Amino acid sequence: MLDFQPTPSSLFNPYYSPALKPVLDELVARLHRTFPNYHLQRKATLEAIQFVLNANVLNIHDLKQNPERFFFTFELLGLAGGGSFATALGVQYLLAGGSLLNLASPELCAHYLPDIAKGNLWGCLAMTEVGHGSNVKGIETTARYEPESDQLIIDNFNWVYQNGKLQYWDDEQARYHSLTARKCWIGNSGYAHIGVVIAQLFVPHEGEWVHKGPHAFLVPMRNxxxxxxxxxxxxxxxxxxxxxxxxYNGLIRFQDVRIPRDNLMMHNIVSLSNQGVHQKLVAAPMLSLYSSIQYGRTFIAATSHSLINVNLSILMQMRDSHRLSPNAATLAKWIARTYGLHFAKKHLFQALKQGGNDTLATGMKVLTTEYAHKLLDEMRYYYTSAHSFPVLGHNLEFVFKDWVASCTYEGDNPVIAQKVPGDLLISLMMMTKGFNFSRDVPMIWKMFNQIRPRLWGETPLLEHMQQGCWYLVLALSLKLQSGYDKALSKEEKEAHQARIWNDCQIFIIKMAHLWTALSVLEIFSKEASSHTNEKMRDLAEYMATCVYQEEFVQAFFHSEALKEQYAFQGTDKLTTLLKYCLSKVDGFVPTQASFKRLKEQQSECLQRLVPHFNDFEKELVGQSDFVALLRKRLFTLPEKEVDIDGLMEGMRHLTIWHDLKRGTKAPVSASATDELSLSEPIYSAHLRARL
Structure with missing residues (x-):
């Protein structure tokens, strides 16, 4: 492996080094071009991945041993290679390789992981389905264990999990009824030799199939x-x-695919005996199953942050170049976000050594991709519409089309954002363990009075927003538990809670954004407080005002969903407590006076920050060589590869179609087509000369 050490002087990426520069240069040379068709682009992407793996700049075991080095290096490669390269390499190393590291037995890992790391085998993660997307619990692909052969049977054609039960369809019926069970949008599936397949496990018991929930399985897919x-x-x-x-994104069908029992990838999570006895080894197997996805979300968050960094450095360097330059407040907002996300990203890498922080990884994936989306939109407005930088505008379109997909893969943002409040509700249950909400109402009221809303004069803005966020979590928890008849069955109560959750969905997503932004702000504030330079503390303070102005206001605006009428139909103590909690929530709702105070604080902070813009610009650029390499992708037109044969074929059909439409010629015969082809060398030579 190449020997390079981190350089702590740079904010951008501490692991950039001269040893990596030839590899990064080669990636830009190979992939910064316009391909005549997507087949050739796929081929070039695979060849570039193989080149990187042969260069020995990544060690897959660093995912656990040194995650900071792994992800910072991976991030540099992804930015140099572009969106397709970063995605395909991420599927190979993070999803397939990361799943093997986290979920497979030592024997399975030793057999497959070295070849995955070298590119001798290609892998994929087959989770997403047509009917269920990122909803792992609803996945329809099945894995039935057969004790007689000691094999698992993977199927999403004849045997599928639908409507809460195992369903069999014959071949004719399956063509229609199991369409939603197909694995879809599976990256690298067109050439993957193995797939980590997420499927519903069923084991036989007394003549019936018993459902054991989603599990991961290693399935050989190609010879x-x-x-x-x-x-x-x-x-x-x-x-x-x-x-x-x-x-290569593909739709995958499995029909009676048999694999050994040892290919169950839930090592130290569940056990499955040769008699079909299934046993949980941890309290929540599903949370362990998500650990493989955490790597992918961490990488998306990291790379999206660096994309923000590079684009912001361009905004900073061009801020006085024409009349559509962004104002100081806009620049300060993006500078603060970039610094905050940088320190939060490092915190996320370090957490992977202790198993990771899946809640923060999920929240940051959502937040950074949406921030990157917004900044790319702003750049297109500032520079494309001004026609001052036509090449930049041209290339931004390609960057935008590639990176906007990160808002949907590894979990669609509106869907996976809901995991964050779900995890917060679990944390609240752990914090209040031993409390009986319906019995200990006076004790809860006392807790409310101790955690009363306080104004900024009494507490910092960050603490004020954190208190407000936890009040929202508590109110959501109470609403989910109140307002229904205690005589309802478990299924009816779950249906009632699902209805409440769906009715509050926009609020829940906004609360996820707020919690993630506050987590980033808290990490940044702690880092800034250790700095002797006042500008870092001012930047953290400015970020706090931006979070209040956007995420905090949005969450409390949509908290009105908690006050829907049917929530108060019950007369139990929990409903009374919910009303009391919501009255406390109202104490955090921004007012005209709070906005006035916010504007004053923001204006004072901005005046202190503007003189330091040049310093921020230098720190953002960091490694000038690498930023110059990335700017080349944005400021130079990609090299064109022209498919002359395909172009001439299209011209021939277009000419024939126009003649037929005008009625000037009879339908073209074989001899006429031959005559037309005689002129092809002339046109080809002319086109080659021009292109």
Missing amino acids: VVTNEPKAGVSVEDMGEKMGLNGV
């Missing part, structure tokens, strides 16, 4: 020598997309 699909495995190309066309 290593011939690359032909294994029996029962079919992959359909999903074709050209708006962006990321260097990634």
Whole structure:
């Protein structure tokens, strides 16, 4: 492996070094071009990945041993190679390789991981389905254990999990009824030799199939020598997309695919005996299953932050170049966000050594991708509409199309954002363990009075917002538990809570944004407080005002959903407590006076920050060589590769179609087509000369 050490002087990426520069230069040279079709782009992407793996700049074991070095290096490669390269390499190393590291037995890991790391085997993660997307609990693909053969049978054609039960369809019925069970948008599936497949496990018991929930399985998908699909495995190309066309996304069908019992990838999480006895080894197997996805979300958050950093450095360097330059307040907001996300990202990397922080990884994936989306939109407005930088505008379109996909893969943002409040509710249950909400109402009231809303004069703005956020979590918890008849069955109560959750969905997503932004702000504030330079503390303070202005206001604006009428139909103590809690929530709702105070604080802070803009610009740029490399991707037109044969074929059909439409010629015969082809060399030579 290449020997390079971190350089702590740079904010951008501490692991950039001269040893990496030739690799990064080669990636830009290989992939900064316009391909005539997506097949050639896929081929070039795979060749670039193989080049990087041969260069030995990544160690897959660093995912656990030195995650900071791994992710910072991975991030540099992803930015140099572009969106398709970063995604395909992420699927190979983080999803397939990371799943093996986290979930597979030592024997399975030793057998497959070295070849995954070297690129001798290609892998994928088959989780998303047509009917269920990121909803893992609703996945329809099944894995039935057969004790007689000691094998697991993977199927999403004949045997599927639908409407809460195992369903069998014959071949004719399955063509229609199991369409939603197909694995879809699976990256690298077109050439993957193995797949980590998420499926519902069923074991036999007394003549019936017993459901054991979603599990991970390692499924061989292709012959290593011939690359032909294994029996029962079919992959359909999903074709050209708006962006990321260097990634092969496919639809996967499994029909009676048999694998050994040892290919169950839930090591130290569950056990499955050869008699079909299933046993949980941890309290919540699903949380352990998510650990493999955490790597992918961490990488998306890290790379999206660096994309923000590079684009912000461009904004900073061009801020006085024309009349549509962003104002000081806009620049200060993005500078504060970039610094905050940088320190939060490092915190996330360090947490991986202790198993990670999946709640923060999920929240930061959502927050950073949406921030990157917003900044790219702003850059397109400032520079594309001004026609001052036409090349930048041209390339931003390609960057935007690639990176906007990060808002949907590894979990669609509006869907996975709801995991954050769900985890907060679990944390609240742990904090209040031993409390009986319906019995200990006086004790809860006492807790409310101790955690009363306080104004900024009594507490910092960050603490004020954190208190408000936890009040929202408590109010949501009470609403989910109140307002229904205690005589309802467990299923009816769950249906009632699901209805409340869905009715409050926008509020829940906004609360996820607020909690994540506050977590980033808290990490940044702690880092800034240790700095002797006042500008860092001013920057953290400015970020706090921006979080209040956007995430905090949005969450409390949508908290009105907690006051829906049917929530107060009950007369029990919990409903009374909910009303009391919501009255406390009202104490945090921003007022005209609070906005006036916010504007004053923001204006004072901005005046102190503006003189330091040049310093921030230097720190953002960091490694000038690497930033110059990335700016090349944005400020130079990509090299064109022209498919002359395809172009001439299109011209021939277009000419024939126009003649037929005008009625000037009879339908073209074979001889007429031959005559038309005689002129092709002339046109080809002319086109080559021009292009």
